[in-house]
Amino acid sequence: MRSPHPLRVSVLAAVAAGGVAGSLLRYALTLVFPASSSGFPWTIFVVNVVGCFALGALPALAAVREHPLLPPLLGTGVLGGFTTMSTYAEQARALADNGHVVLAGTYVLGTLFAALLAVAVAQRLTSRPERQLFEDEEGDL
Amino acid sequence: MTWLFVVLGAAVGAPLRYVLGHLLDDRMPSGTMLVNWVGSFLLGWFTALGLGDHLMALLGTGFCGAFTTYSSFAVQSYDRGRGLGTTIVLLTLGPALFLCASGFALGSLA
Numbered sequence: 001m002r003s004p005h006p007l008r009v010s011v012l013a014a015v016a017a018g019g020v021a022g023s024l025l026r027y028a029l030t031l032v033f034p035a036s037s038s039g040f041p042w043t044i045f046v047v048n049v050v051g052c053f054a055l056g057a058l059p060a061l062a063a064v065r066e067h068p069l070l071p072p073l074l075g076t077g078v079l080g081g082f083t084t085m086s087t088y089a090e091q092a093r094a095l096a097d098n099g100h101v102v103l104a105g106t107y108v109l110g111t112l113f114a115a116l117l118a119v120a121v122a123q124r125l126t127s128r129p130e131r132q133l134f135e136d137e138e139g140d141l
Numbered sequence: 142m143t144w145l146f147v148v149l150g151a152a153v154g155a156p157l158r159y160v161l162g163h164l165l166d167d168r169m170p171s172g173t174m175l176v177n178w179v180g181s182f183l184l185g186w187f188t189a190l191g192l193g194d195h196l197m198a199l200l201g202t203g204f205c206g207a208f209t210t211y212s213s214f215a216v217q218s219y220d221r222g223r224g225l226g227t228t229i230v231l232l233t234l235g236p237a238l239f240l241c242a243s244g245f246a247l248g249s250l251a
Contacts, residue, residue: 080210116219
């Protein structure tokens, strides 16, 4: 499964550009929908679940599969920059540290299940060869 | 101009994640797991340090946000089958949460 490709500057640049775009979108959403210190972190929850659905569905798009820079740009780049494990972990930590332990656990497990469900649903749009090609093109790093 | 700091952090974080995934991900996505561990530790640490808005935009929202990923984690876990997938979930989330709390504790010491 490890990629046989060498590291290419064009792919690095695509990932950087996509990562910037995805991160800016995430940042903008947190400005519009700021998290409260004691409530469920809806903004990052939606960001992560939507991002997981999108990554699961991307291999369905022939236009993406057929241009080798699009999987790293859109998958690894945009969606990798858009979604976040660190903010999720920090939000769970903050909730737990402030006494909202059940809420923290609900957030951690709720995101996990919703994200995996999103991937499961999205992948129904794809075939195994499409997913394999997308993975070979490193759209899922 | 805070968004510029997000740009700079993300421009480093995302390609760094790609490189580690490219080099280390196999059936066990060790590279993706590593970035999620390290990024979660760092964000806990940065948060506790009480950095200003621009530094948090650069290091937190930008770097850690782009360095770590939930989408790759979820797709990789789902695609590797029940056994390996469950292992990846446990080995990613457990350490990420623990390391984030550890980073925060470390940053709180000063």
